[in-house]
Amino acid sequence: MDRKAEYTASTLRICIDEIKTAENDIKGRICGIAVKKQETFSGSSELFLLVDRLLDEIGKPLSSRKSRSFREEDGNQLIPYNYKPCIYHTSEEIQKLGGRIMTRDVTFTSRLRSSWQGIVKDEKNHLIGKFESDLEFIDLLYDHGVTGEAYNKD
Numbered sequence: 001m002d003r004k005a006e007y008t009a010s011t012l013r014i015c016i017d018e019i020k021t022a023e024n025d026i027k028g029r030i031c032g033i034a035v036k037k038q039e040t041f042s043g044s045s046e047l048f049l050l051v052d053r054l055l056d057e058i059g060k061p062l063s064s065r066k067s068r069s070f071r072e073e074d075g076n077q078l079i080p081y082n083y084k085p086c087i088y089h090t091s092e093e094i095q096k097l098g099g100r101i102m103t104r105d106v107t108f109t110s111r112l113r114s115s116w117q118g119i120v121k122d123e124k125n126h127l128i129g130k131f132e133s134d135l136e137f138i139d140l141l142y143d144h145g146v147t148g149e150a151y152n153k154d
Contacts, residue, residue, distance in 0.1 A: 005125045007094055009034035009085040010060050010118075011107040012051065014141075015099030026141075028099050034058045034085045038097070044138060051116070055108060058085045063111045098123055104141060 007013075011032055018027040026047070031038045035054055041047045056063065060083070097103075103123035110117045115133040120140045122128055131137040 005091060005095060005105055005121070007033045007091045007105070008107060009058050009087065010055065010109070011105055012054065013094050013097060014047070014104045014106060015097060016101040016103070017099050019101055026101075028101075029097075030054065031089070031094055031097055032058075033087050033089045033091060033094055036086075036088050048134060051108075055111065060085055061108055061110045095123075104128070106137070 005011075009032070012035070013031050014028060015031070016026050016028040019025075020027065020043075025043045027040075027042045028047075029038045029040050030047075030050060032054070035058070039050055039054065041050050052063070055061065105121045105123070105125070106118055107121075108116055108118040113133075115135075116137055117132050118137070119130050120128040120137065129140045131140055
Protein backbone atom coordinates (compact mmCIF):
# COMPACT_ATOMS: atom_id res chain seq x y z
CA MET A 1 0.00 0.00 0.00
CA ASP A 2 1.34 3.43 -0.96
CA ARG A 3 1.71 5.98 1.82
CA LYS A 4 0.93 9.63 1.27
CA ALA A 5 3.92 11.86 1.79
CA GLU A 6 3.79 14.78 4.18
CA TYR A 7 6.33 17.25 2.85
CA THR A 8 8.63 19.44 4.91
CA ALA A 9 9.92 22.82 3.76
CA SER A 10 13.27 21.23 2.88
CA THR A 11 11.69 18.51 0.71
CA LEU A 12 11.91 19.19 -3.00
CA ARG A 13 10.04 17.21 -5.67
CA ILE A 14 12.25 16.69 -8.72
CA CYS A 15 10.25 15.95 -11.86
CA ILE A 16 12.33 14.52 -14.71
CA ASP A 17 10.62 15.29 -18.02
CA GLU A 18 13.32 14.49 -20.56
CA ILE A 19 16.59 12.64 -20.88
CA LYS A 20 19.11 13.91 -23.39
CA THR A 21 20.70 10.61 -24.35
CA ALA A 22 23.61 12.11 -26.31
CA GLU A 23 24.86 13.98 -23.22
CA ASN A 24 23.36 11.48 -20.73
CA ASP A 25 21.79 14.42 -18.91
CA ILE A 26 18.35 15.40 -17.68
CA LYS A 27 15.73 18.14 -18.02
CA GLY A 28 12.90 18.81 -15.64
CA ARG A 29 11.27 20.85 -12.91
CA ILE A 30 11.57 21.32 -9.15
CA CYS A 31 8.74 22.18 -6.80
CA GLY A 32 7.99 21.99 -3.09
CA ILE A 33 5.63 23.31 -0.45
CA ALA A 34 8.05 26.17 0.31
CA VAL A 35 8.88 26.92 -3.35
CA LYS A 36 6.70 29.74 -4.69
CA LYS A 37 6.61 28.54 -8.32
CA GLN A 38 8.02 25.56 -10.20
CA GLU A 39 11.57 26.07 -11.42
CA THR A 40 13.01 24.38 -14.51
CA PHE A 41 16.49 22.98 -15.12
CA SER A 42 18.37 21.68 -18.17
CA GLY A 43 21.15 19.40 -17.02
CA SER A 44 22.76 18.18 -13.83
CA SER A 45 24.85 21.32 -13.35
CA GLU A 46 21.73 23.54 -13.50
CA LEU A 47 20.02 21.14 -11.09
CA PHE A 48 22.89 21.59 -8.58
CA LEU A 49 22.74 25.38 -8.78
CA LEU A 50 18.95 25.48 -8.61
CA VAL A 51 18.74 23.22 -5.54
CA ASP A 52 21.34 25.33 -3.72
CA ARG A 53 19.50 28.56 -4.61
CA LEU A 54 16.11 27.17 -3.54
CA LEU A 55 17.45 25.89 -0.22
CA ASP A 56 19.08 29.32 0.35
CA GLU A 57 15.73 31.01 -0.33
CA ILE A 58 13.88 28.60 1.97
CA GLY A 59 16.56 29.14 4.63
CA LYS A 60 16.67 25.51 5.66
CA PRO A 61 18.83 23.51 5.94
CA LEU A 62 21.35 26.28 6.33
CA SER A 63 24.50 26.06 4.23
CA SER A 64 27.70 25.63 6.24
CA ARG A 65 29.55 27.95 3.85
CA LYS A 66 29.11 31.41 2.42
CA SER A 67 29.01 31.52 -1.38
CA ARG A 68 31.75 33.64 -2.90
CA SER A 69 31.30 35.87 -5.88
CA PHE A 70 33.16 38.49 -7.88
CA ARG A 71 29.92 40.41 -8.32
CA GLU A 72 28.57 43.22 -6.20
CA GLU A 73 27.39 42.11 -2.75
CA ASP A 74 23.76 43.25 -3.20
CA GLY A 75 22.52 39.94 -4.69
CA ASN A 76 24.78 37.59 -2.75
CA GLN A 77 23.77 38.08 0.88
CA LEU A 78 23.92 35.11 3.21
CA ILE A 79 20.39 34.14 4.13
CA PRO A 80 19.89 33.25 7.80
CA TYR A 81 18.37 30.00 9.01
CA ASN A 82 14.60 30.16 8.80
CA TYR A 83 12.94 28.01 11.45
CA LYS A 84 9.51 28.65 9.91
CA PRO A 85 9.76 29.11 6.11
CA CYS A 86 6.85 30.46 4.07
CA ILE A 87 4.58 27.67 2.86
CA TYR A 88 3.01 28.28 -0.55
CA HIS A 89 1.47 24.86 -1.34
CA THR A 90 -0.02 21.84 0.40
CA SER A 91 1.53 18.38 0.29
CA GLU A 92 -1.46 17.24 -1.79
CA GLU A 93 -0.80 19.92 -4.42
CA ILE A 94 2.84 18.87 -4.74
CA GLN A 95 1.96 15.15 -4.95
CA LYS A 96 -0.21 15.84 -8.01
CA LEU A 97 2.85 17.09 -9.93
CA GLY A 98 5.15 14.61 -11.60
CA GLY A 99 7.70 14.15 -14.33
CA ARG A 100 7.09 12.42 -17.66
CA ILE A 101 10.07 10.09 -17.08
CA MET A 102 10.23 9.90 -13.27
CA THR A 103 9.57 11.76 -10.04
CA ARG A 104 11.73 11.90 -6.92
CA ASP A 105 11.09 13.47 -3.51
CA VAL A 106 14.33 14.62 -1.91
CA THR A 107 14.48 15.70 1.73
CA PHE A 108 17.61 17.69 2.48
CA THR A 109 18.64 17.18 6.11
CA SER A 110 21.87 19.21 6.12
CA ARG A 111 24.36 21.03 3.92
CA LEU A 112 27.78 20.34 5.39
CA ARG A 113 31.24 20.51 3.81
CA SER A 114 29.86 22.39 0.79
CA SER A 115 27.68 19.39 -0.04
CA TRP A 116 24.20 17.96 0.60
CA GLN A 117 22.95 15.25 2.91
CA GLY A 118 19.47 13.71 2.87
CA ILE A 119 17.15 11.00 1.60
CA VAL A 120 15.55 10.20 -1.76
CA LYS A 121 12.11 8.62 -2.15
CA ASP A 122 10.09 7.71 -5.22
CA GLU A 123 6.68 9.20 -6.07
CA LYS A 124 4.98 6.47 -4.00
CA ASN A 125 6.97 7.46 -0.89
CA HIS A 126 9.25 4.38 -0.99
CA LEU A 127 12.81 4.97 0.21
CA ILE A 128 15.38 4.78 -2.58
CA GLY A 129 18.40 5.67 -0.47
CA LYS A 130 20.35 8.11 1.65
CA PHE A 131 23.12 10.38 0.44
CA GLU A 132 26.03 12.12 2.15
CA SER A 133 27.12 14.25 -0.81
CA ASP A 134 25.65 15.85 -3.90
CA LEU A 135 27.52 13.30 -6.02
CA GLU A 136 25.93 10.41 -4.08
CA PHE A 137 22.58 12.13 -4.69
CA ILE A 138 23.18 12.21 -8.45
CA ASP A 139 24.31 8.56 -8.36
CA LEU A 140 21.04 7.61 -6.59
CA LEU A 141 19.08 9.55 -9.18
CA TYR A 142 20.88 7.96 -12.14
CA ASP A 143 21.04 4.44 -10.68
CA HIS A 144 17.32 4.27 -9.96
CA GLY A 145 15.50 5.47 -13.02
CA VAL A 146 17.53 7.60 -15.38
CA THR A 147 19.12 4.52 -16.95
CA GLY A 148 17.83 1.42 -18.68
CA GLU A 149 14.10 1.38 -19.31
CA ALA A 150 13.68 5.11 -18.70
CA TYR A 151 15.35 5.75 -22.07
CA ASN A 152 12.75 3.61 -23.81
CA LYS A 153 9.66 5.42 -22.46
CA ASP A 154 9.38 7.86 -25.38
